Amino acid sequence: MATLDAKIPAGPLAEKWTKHKNNINLVNPANKRLIDVIVVGTGLAGGSAAATLSELGYNVKAFCFQDSPRRAHSIAAQGGINAAKNYQGDGDSVYRLFYDTIKGGDYRSREANVYRLAEVSANIIDQCVAQGVPFARDYGGLLDNRSFGGVLVSRTFYAKGQTGQQLLLGAYSAMNRQIGRGKIKMYNRHEMMDVVVVDGKARGIIARNLVTGEIERHSAHAVVLGTGGYGNVFFLSTNAMGSNVSAAWKAHKRGAYFANPCFTQIHPTCIPVSGELQAKLTLMSESLRNDGRIWVPAKKEDAEAIRAGKLKPTQIKEEDRDYYLERRYPAFGNLVPRDVASRAAKERCDAGYGVNATGEAVYLDFASAITRYGKEQAVIKGLNPEDHQLVQKLGKEVVANKYGNLFQMYEKIVDDNPYETPMMIYPAVHYTMGGIWVDYNLMTTVPGLYAIGEANFSDHGANRLGASALMQGLADGYFVLPYTIGDYLSADIRTGRIPTDTPEFEAAEKEVKEKFEFFINNKGTHSVDYFHRRLGKIMWDKCGMARNTEGLKSAIEEIRALREEFWKDVRVPGGMFEYNEELAKAGRVADFLELGELFAVDALERNESCGGHFREESQTEDGEAKRDDENYTYVSAWEYTGDPGQAKLHKEELVFENVKLITRSYK
Amino acid sequence: MKLLLKIWRQKNANEKGKMVDYPIDGISPDMSFLEMLDVLNNQLIEQGEEPVAFDHDCREGICGMCSLFINGEAHGPDRMVTTCQLHMRKFKDGDTIYIEPFRAKAFPVVKDLVVDRSAFDRVQHAGGFISVNTSGNTQDANAIPIRKENADAAFDAATCIGCGACVATCKNSSAMLYVSAKVSQFALLPQGEVEAKDRVLNMVKQMDAEGFGNCTNTGACEVECPKGISLDNIARMNREYGKAIVSSKK
Ligand SMILES: Cc1cc2nc3c(=O)[nH]c(=O)nc-3n(C[C@H](O)[C@H](O)[C@H](O)COP(=O)(O)OP(=O)(O)OC[C@H]3O[C@@H](n4cnc5c(N)ncnc54)[C@H](O)[C@@H]3O)c2cc1C
Ligand code: SF4
Ligand code: FES
Numbered sequence: 001m002a003t004l005d006a007k008i009p010a011g012p013l014a015e016k017w018t019k020h021k022n023n024i025n026l027v028n029p030a031n032k033r034l035i036d037v038i039v040v041g042t043g044l045a046g047g048s049a050a051a052t053l054s055e056l057g058y059n060v061k062a063f064c065f066q067d068s069p070r071r072a073h074s075i076a077a078q079g080g081i082n083a084a085k086n087y088q089g090d091g092d093s094v095y096r097l098f099y100d101t102i103k104g105g106d107y108r109s110r111e112a113n114v115y116r117l118a119e120v121s122a123n124i125i126d127q128c129v130a131q132g133v134p135f136a137r138d139y140g141g142l143l144d145n146r147s148f149g150g151v152l153v154s155r156t157f158y159a160k161g162q163t164g165q166q167l168l169l170g171a172y173s174a175m176n177r178q179i180g181r182g183k184i185k186m187y188n189r190h191e192m193m194d195v196v197v198v199d200g201k202a203r204g205i206i207a208r209n210l211v212t213g214e215i216e217r218h219s220a221h222a223v224v225l226g227t228g229g230y231g232n233v234f235f236l237s238t239n240a241m242g243s244n245v246s247a248a249w250k251a252h253k254r255g256a257y258f259a260n261p262c263f264t265q266i267h268p269t270c271i272p273v274s275g276e277l278q279a280k281l282t283l284m285s286e287s288l289r290n291d292g293r294i295w296v297p298a299k300k301e302d303a304e305a306i307r308a309g310k311l312k313p314t315q316i317k318e319e320d321r322d323y324y325l326e327r328r329y330p331a332f333g334n335l336v337p338r339d340v341a342s343r344a345a346k347e348r349c350d351a352g353y354g355v356n357a358t359g360e361a362v363y364l365d366f367a368s369a370i371t372r373y374g375k376e377q378a379v380i381k382g383l384n385p386e387d388h389q390l391v392q393k394l395g396k397e398v399v400a401n402k403y404g405n406l407f408q409m410y411e412k413i414v415d416d417n418p419y420e421t422p423m424m425i426y427p428a429v430h431y432t433m434g435g436i437w438v439d440y441n442l443m444t445t446v447p448g449l450y451a452i453g454e455a456n457f458s459d460h461g462a463n464r465l466g467a468s469a470l471m472q473g474l475a476d477g478y479f480v481l482p483y484t485i486g487d488y489l490s491a492d493i494r495t496g497r498i499p500t501d502t503p504e505f506e507a508a509e510k511e512v513k514e515k516f517e518f519f520i521n522n523k524g525t526h527s528v529d530y531f532h533r534r535l536g537k538i539m540w541d542k543c544g545m546a547r548n549t550e551g552l553k554s555a556i557e558e559i560r561a562l563r564e565e566f567w568k569d570v571r572v573p574g575g576m577f578e579y580n581e582e583l584a585k586a587g588r589v590a591d592f593l594e595l596g597e598l599f600a601v602d603a604l605e606r607n608e609s610c611g612g613h614f615r616e617e618s619q620t621e622d623g624e625a626k627r628d629d630e631n632y633t634y635v636s637a638w639e640y641t642g643d644p645g646q647a648k649l650h651k652e653e654l655v656f657e658n659v660k661l662i663t664r665s666y667k
Numbered sequence: 668m669k670l671l672l673k674i675w676r677q678k679n680a681n682e683k684g685k686m687v688d689y690p691i692d693g694i695s696p697d698m699s700f701l702e703m704l705d706v707l708n709n710q711l712i713e714q715g716e717e718p719v720a721f722d723h724d725c726r727e728g729i730c731g732m733c734s735l736f737i738n739g740e741a742h743g744p745d746r747m748v749t750t751c752q753l754h755m756r757k758f759k760d761g762d763t764i765y766i767e768p769f770r771a772k773a774f775p776v777v778k779d780l781v782v783d784r785s786a787f788d789r790v791q792h793a794g795g796f797i798s799v800n801t802s803g804n805t806q807d808a809n810a811i812p813i814r815k816e817n818a819d820a821a822f823d824a825a826t827c828i829g830c831g832a833c834v835a836t837c838k839n840s841s842a843m844l845y846v847s848a849k850v851s852q853f854a855l856l857p858q859g860e861v862e863a864k865d866r867v868l869n870m871v872k873q874m875d876a877e878g879f880g881n882c883t884n885t886g887a888c889e890v891e892c893p894k895g896i897s898l899d900n901i902a903r904m905n906r907e908y909g910k911a912i913v914s915s916k917k
Contacts, residue, residue, distance in 0.1 A: 048801070051801065052801040055800045066730070066732060067722065067732065067783070067784060067785070068731075068784070068785070068787070069788075070731070070829060071724055071725075071730040071731060071732050071829075073724070073725065073730075075725065075729050075730050075731075076725045076727060076729050076730065087809060120803075123803050123805070125808045126805040126806065126807055126808045127799075127801055127803075127805050129805075129808040129858070130797065130799045130805045130806070130858060131796075131797050131799055131858070132797045132821075132852065132853055132856050132858045132859055134819075134821040134822035134825050134856070135808075135818075136818070136822075137812075137813060137815050137818040137819075138815065140812060141812030141813050141814055141815060142809050142812055143808055143809055159822055159825075160822065162729065162826060164729075165729055165826065166822070166825060169825060172791070173791070173796035173797070174801070176788070176791045176796050177792075177796040177798060179788075179792045180792035180793060180794075188785065188788075211777055240725045240726070240730065241724050241725075241726060242724050274697050275697060275698065277698065277705070277706055278698075278702065279701070279702050279705055279726065280726045280727075282726075282727050283727075408747070409727060409728065409752070412745075412748055412752050412754065413699075413752070413754070415697075415754070415756060478801045479801070479803060482801070525713070527708075527709050527712040527713060529705070530709070571713070571715075573711075573712055573715065573716065573717050573718065574717050578679065578778075579720055579777055579778040579781065581718070581720060582718060
């Protein structure tokens with residue numbers, strides 16, 4: 001059994017990382033050529049890691065299930081990336097970014113990891129600019145910034161609403177350079193099916209070629225998982241359709257502990273669910289909350305009339321609107337952190353003030369921003385700021401320049417013009433803070449197996465701040481893992497190639513084949529999606545924005561029953577040795593059905609509210625989340641024992657030496 | 668809505684394909700085009716038939732994974748959207764809809780509506796990057812100011828999602844719009860200058876080697892491009908190419 005030692009270096013917080021880098025073992029350049037590393041995933045984390053490892057001289061094999069590394073889910077990130085550059089001179093610093101992240105995470109993350117993240121954040125921006133990432137600039141030609149929720153400074157770098165795309169294309173270009181030189185061997189349309197552990201160390205993977213269906217063995221001296229988050233356990237989420245937990249779950253079954261599975265981020269600003277057959281939800285970036293004001297009607301009659309289609313939002317007078325975030329949280333207003341904003345929206349809708357046909361939507365309104373910007377522009381241009389039409393036109397131009405693609409996306413989906421009427425939004429599953437447990441070196445409890453990016457649990461505690469996932473993915477991949485992995489690999493310079501004709505590879509391959517054969521031969525009555533949708537509904541109703549003992553207990557029972565039904569009754573058409581998306585999906589949903597149970601078990605065990613995890617039993621009188629530091633200041637790391645409901649809990653106590661634990665208040 | 672779908676079915680790269688009819692009912696105008704195909708596929712699966720294979724992932728118009736030639740147009744009848752962003756409200760009850768893969772010599776069919784676009788990646792391997800290692804000592808990001816117009820134009824070029832609609836639309840199957848978008852992005856930024864000459868020569872060489880056709884300036888690519896990548900980029904790439912040829916002759 002693995003032990004839970006986070007391996008946090010000794011010494012003052014600000015010196016830990018530098019000292020650690022000086023103390024760890026290195027592999028000399030000539031020896032790196034003798035070492036192979038597998039990187040699964042080519043998102044910001046995996047892509048940046050693959051590029052950097054190969055630049056350092058390691059032989060890298062990289063895998064992704066899409067047809068090109070450029071299509072990893074990171075491409076969809078919209079709003080921005082944080083970095084403590086203090087270009088705006090508004091008092092930002094490494095310490096402040098560290099502090100905001102610890103506080104934003106509701107004191108459930110590790111000080112040392114978060115500090116390191118803040119420390120390397122500035123390097124990320126320099127690196128990306130050097131690669132040619134076209135961040136937004138001001139008229140002086142310098143980089144521009146915006147604000148995100150939960151902070152009081154402007155430290156978010158962005159490229160319109162396509163920041164993730166531009167950063168990922170940067171990492172992709174760095175990979176391309178190495179693919180061209182033969183230092184990275186890229187396997188597109190390949191899905192990792194298992195980790196192969198030899199003598200207690202991760203030594204390779206089993207992968208399936210999604211075009212031919214062939215099952216392949218790949219060996220290496222270390223395996224890195226940058227396989228993203230598991231939000232799709234809810235079926236409906238803002239994640240891409242293919243995002244899955246399988247790689248992480250397979251690692252878990254091979255001995256990697258899974259940390260804080262119930263820490264999920266429900267993002268407040270998504271386009272509301274419209275129909276029964278909907279396949280996914282679309283995010284409207286948090287950056288919109290810089291300029292958009294969130295409200296519902298103050299009177300129930302008005303909300304009812306709107307739901308019945310008898311009243312339009314623009315007909316509701318200013319004094320009849322309830323800007324509930326500004327009312328409840330005057331200090332942060334519309335820019336409170338995501339968990340707070342989501343719960344507040346749910347509270348209003350549950351109370352009967354929701355605004356679309358389903359009653360599950362609130363408004364995000366740009367009218368005041370359009371007027372404000374329009375007046376500003378009129379003054380700058382020496383025109384009349386009292387000319388209403390002119391002001392509207394100029395204001396809309398500014399808003400279009402900032403958020404144009406988001407507005408277009410909204411209009412296409414909802415068939416409504418957000419420049420004229422407020423957007424309708426509602427919370428949706430977006431990100432998973434939980435993930436594979438890793439130590440300070442980003443190594444899991446399986447030696448030689450690493451997890452980076454959203455796939456690990458490390459930096460965001462119980463709630464992630466906006467624009468911090470991109471930062472973490474690139475920090476892990478460009479600046480942390482490439483160094484820390486050397487410490488482990490330095491013992492492998494004489495190992496030689498890892499053979500794949502060993503019993504461990506054989507056994508792992510056989511298991512994968514048998515499972516697929518089972519699916520093909522099962523000939524049940526329902527498609528994979530049928531089960532996935534049902535799982536999603538259980539998760540959303542009982543493990544979503546508010547959780548309680550009774551609901552969680554029944555979720556556990558229901559998921560177990562659904563899992564049994566799935567294995568009996570799922571139908572997968574086609575064969576194994578061909579392109580077969582249903583077969584790939586069946587494997588992923590089988591894993592979601594196991595993870596879902598562990599998720600509920602974890603949520604049940606943590607009888608406190610913190611960050612995105614809201615236990616109804618643990619709230620203040622005015623409905624705010626109540627943390628229980630005395631009993632729950634730890635990371636829950638679960639060890640697989642053969643049944644997800646019977647996982648064994650290990651606790652990593654969180655020690656805070658540099659910040660004081662206080663009640664998170666945004667009032 | 669009730670529709671008749673005529674869909675290209677092809678078992679794999681080696682077998683011949685054909686159009687097959689699928690009547691479908693109960694489609695809501697608010698559904699996306701791919702949700703409509705999801706509905707069809709779930710029906711096919713429950714009837715014991717093989718679902719229609721198509722590529723997709725993000726379903727919000729950014730990953731570039733979805734494709735489809737719908738009623739003779741790449742990404743369908745709407746403008747400035749990808750297939751995943753196309754909604755059924757663009758069609759009428761009773762319509763017949765033809766659904767085919769993106770066709771080009773350089774994009775062989777994998778199965779049904781899925782094609783192999785790895786040629787696009789190989790063009791990028793040939794030069795779609797700036798050679799800078801990750802060291803942590805790169806100069807400060809604000810050390811070189813970049814004019815906002817240039818930064819914005821570079822960004823516009825960089826928003827290409829690599830979907831391949833330009834190739835599928837072009838009667839010559841030319842990849843000029845796609846390749847020029849990357850060449851332009853770097854040509855507009857000071858960081859791209861050092862390798863400008865090799866970049867354009869190598870990328871164009873690879874583009875030709877992949878079997879993409881020549882550009883005859885029909886402009887069809889720009890019309891169908893879901894991201895509005897402009898023909899100006901092609902002009903810019905031609906200038907870059909010209910400069911590179913002249914200087915390599917010197
Ligand atoms: C709509 C949206 C907007 C967002 N906006 C922001 C934002 O503005 N700022 C911010 O900081 N964060 C944002 N986020 C969060 C952020 O985008 C993600 O957390 C981050 O990009 C994850 O990166 P990653 O590299 O860890 O994983 P991903 O980008 O998800 O990549 C996963 C990779 O793993 C591969 N993979 C997965 N499983 C397997 C397998 N079994 N076999 C082989 N390959 C596999 C995939 O092919 C892919 O290459 C947003 C998220 C969403 C959903
Ligand atoms: S140029 Fe346009 S059509 Fe061509 S690949 Fe890029 S986004 Fe697609
Ligand atoms: S599925 Fe990603 S662009 Fe259409």
